[in-house]
Amino acid sequence: MHADTVVGRATSTPSSAEKAVAPASAGASLIDGTALAKIIRGELAEEVRELHARGVTPGLTVVLVGEDPASAVYVGAKEKASREAGMTGETIRLPADTSQAQLLALVEQLNADGSVHGILVQMPLPKQIDPDTVILHIDPKKDVDGFHPVNVGKLLIGQADGFAPCTPAGVQRMLVHYGVETRGADCVIVGRSTIVGKPMAALMVQGGAGADATVTICHSRTRDLAAHTRRADILIVAAGRPRMITADMVKRGAVVIDVGMNRIADASTKSGTRLVGDVDFEGVRQVASLITPVPGGVGPMTIAMLLRNTVRAARRTLGA
Numbered sequence: 001m002h003a004d005t006v007v008g009r010a011t012s013t014p015s016s017a018e019k020a021v022a023p024a025s026a027g028a029s030l031i032d033g034t035a036l037a038k039i040i041r042g043e044l045a046e047e048v049r050e051l052h053a054r055g056v057t058p059g060l061t062v063v064l065v066g067e068d069p070a071s072a073v074y075v076g077a078k079e080k081a082s083r084e085a086g087m088t089g090e091t092i093r094l095p096a097d098t099s100q101a102q103l104l105a106l107v108e109q110l111n112a113d114g115s116v117h118g119i120l121v122q123m124p125l126p127k128q129i130d131p132d133t134v135i136l137h138i139d140p141k142k143d144v145d146g147f148h149p150v151n152v153g154k155l156l157i158g159q160a161d162g163f164a165p166c167t168p169a170g171v172q173r174m175l176v177h178y179g180v181e182t183r184g185a186d187c188v189i190v191g192r193s194t195i196v197g198k199p200m201a202a203l204m205v206q207g208g209a210g211a212d213a214t215v216t217i218c219h220s221r222t223r224d225l226a227a228h229t230r231r232a233d234i235l236i237v238a239a240g241r242p243r244m245i246t247a248d249m250v251k252r253g254a255v256v257i258d259v260g261m262n263r264i265a266d267a268s269t270k271s272g273t274r275l276v277g278d279v280d281f282e283g284v285r286q287v288a289s290l291i292t293p294v295p296g297g298v299g300p301m302t303i304a305m306l307l308r309n310t311v312r313a314a315r316r317t318l319g320a
């Protein structure tokens, strides 16, 4: 599946890998998602230029329903990144009271539009709309989120012609780029969501480079979470609970990937809030060997992988 592409890239960029490693002041080195995402977006811009020469401009359309402020930030970043890579990036904003039928009609229209190679409906959706129904209506060939059951199935069986979900794909790419040994490693994932935990496990458990791990998925019903996390060579946390992973739960030398994105109150900042992950960064960096920050870790990689999937979708319309 996607691991083969991942490896090809990684082995071709060892020097940029070294550049992207910034030593943390204590303990762990940082995995710099912002820097790595920039390298990848540069490579993609190159591919986009080649596609231009063949008469194709990759096009990504993001649909945002309602006014969730966090979603607005993420969607804005996606549009900006696609344009910077030379792609067509369009955001369609719909009011919060949009009906499911209206959204499905829009999806059908985008499915039929030859200039649109990737369609992404930003989650979460307002409660009158069922996300599974919407995802089912997206043409799997344009499902650059990798959420359609066809792509989920292809991921699980390891078929290379699907799309892997952007966040797990970005995490795997980070591990490869930073030379983390995944083969035979104990990889513990905290969180069993459909968009991160479960597909992350599917990627890590398959054969090949950047994978071949022994995978454990922990969740809210796991008995003695710390007993599992302490065994992890690679700990990937996507539980949505601010700073739930503390230093005592992490093995010395572990690689820690924080997928959490929590906005907590902080009176010392201008906005009165602060973004923190699911990992207690200051504590855990003392024991880990490599760690991702929040922000500047997994988030920017998600966006880079979205662009990659869109370039792939466009390339496939050329049969290449």
Ligand code: L34
Residues within 6 Å of the ligand: 073, 074, 077, 120, 121, 122, 123, 124, 145, 166, 167, 261, 275, 294, 295, 296, 297, 298, 299, 300, 302, 303
């Ligand atoms: N359909 N819905 C769909 N696809 C997705 O892949 C997403 N997601 C999640 C929410 N809903 C979705 C995203 O894009 C989360 N997510 C996402 C993407 C990027 C970033 C965060 C979440 C990101 O770039 N975060 C920045 C900080 C941004 C800030 O300051 O708020 C970072 O450096 O981590």
